[in-house]
Amino acid sequence: MVKIARWNYDGGTQSGFVDGGSCYALPTGQGVQTLLDAGLEETLGLARQTIGSGLAVPLADVQLLAPLLPATIRDFVAFEEHVEGVRKSIDGVAGVVPEWYEAPTFYFTNPHTVTGTGKVIGIPAGCEDLDFETEVAAVVGRVPGSDGRNLTAAEAHRHIFGYTVLNDWSARDLQRREMKVSLGPCKGKDFASTLGPWIVTADEFEDLHDAEGFLPVSMAVEVNGETIGQDLLSNMGWPFAELVAYASQDSVVRPGDVLGSGTCGSGCLAELWGRNGSKTPLPLKTGDVVRMTVGGIGSIENTVGERREAVTRVPARPRPRSRVAAAVTSGV
Structure with a gap:
């Protein structure tokens, strides 16, 4: 199962793959959006390569973040x-x-x-x-x-x-x-x-x-x-x-x-x-x-x-129903 995540570890934020109880980070400068832009097939290949590198940190040692920062x-x-x-x-x-x-x-x-x-x-x-x-x-x-x-x-x-x-x-x-x-x-x-x-x-x-x-x-x-x-x-x-x-x-x-x-x-x-x-x-x-x-x-x-305690709503002020602009004098 390929799981893609973001996490905080050792003072920094990393993105990559979770496999079993380990996290495998993408190279510096790459993130989850990189994978989404590459597409699923390329991502699956990169997952095999990254997990195969063996460079991992324990899942128990990281703080998981939202797995992506959505566009919409x-x-x-x-x-x-x-x-x-x-x-x-x-x-x-x-x-x-x-x-x-x-x-x-x-x-x-x-x-x-x-x-x-x-x-x-x-x-x-x-x-x-x-x-x-x-x-x-x-x-x-x-x-x-x-x-x-x-x-x-x-x-x-x-x-x-x-x-x-x-x-x-x-x-x-x-x-x-x-x-x-x-x-x-x-x-x-x-x-x-x-x-x-x-x-x-x-x-x-x-x-x-x-x-x-x-x-x-x-x-x-x-x-x-x-x-x-x-x-x-x-x-x-x-x-x-x-x-x-x-x-x-x-x-x-x-x-x-x-x-x-x-x-x-x-x-x-x-x-x-x-x-x-x-x-x-x-x-x-x-x-x-x-x-x-x-x-x-x-x-x-x-x-x-x-x-959070704060004023959350301010009532609208009453407005006149006139549709005719008041006369303006320039003083000239």
Whole structure:
């Protein structure tokens, strides 16, 4: 299994491959983006060469970082069960809107607040309902001869370089207010995302795809050691290849782009709040430990930190309704 990672070791940041209990660094000046730009086939060859060199440090001695610094992050809502439960929690309305079935929907989130496993995630200012979202993300790599535009599903499948675990942290109370403006989430989402613990290259999953292109791998989330939810990645409404293809329509996907699956069924608290009719389980609090595990990839774990205290919202000032400009005199 080829696993690509970034880590801190001996005062510096390195990128390379994890094999067994050892980390094998790429040469100085090369990083994960180098591999994504090279494409999957070249990367597999470089992995064999690098691991074969025998120059390694123990995995136990490094601090894993987010496995890449994404160019963009598109996060889909591809699990019907999740959409149904969260809609009840956020909007107080049962069911799934018909538009969800017509085409995949995603939003862009902040690539600059991505962090890795083991990091403390602070509670954003003004948030009382901190939540997690259990997801898998596909990472885009280069395909020779393709510019990443208007891809078919078959072409998009080749652009999937690998997969990683994604936690799309969510401030649900901020999100509820923002969604009423009908533009999408902003401060309810952009404060943190966790990717990790590494990227597992797509070839490792090739034989697992079913006839429709779905991956029946397990997804689970725990809080303080207690299982909160579990699902199969194959319960998505669309396979990843179709999500990548859709993202590329009249647009482009490039090496370093990350596309999230959206939250799996029972993979967040808000979905359970919608189904239970109350905030049970309780929102996350300082000191809680959230652990997500995906079959064939691994686990990420983060501890919830302190809440940042600050003014987070400034009301708009009332504006006059006049459409006629006041007369201006120059004094000349």
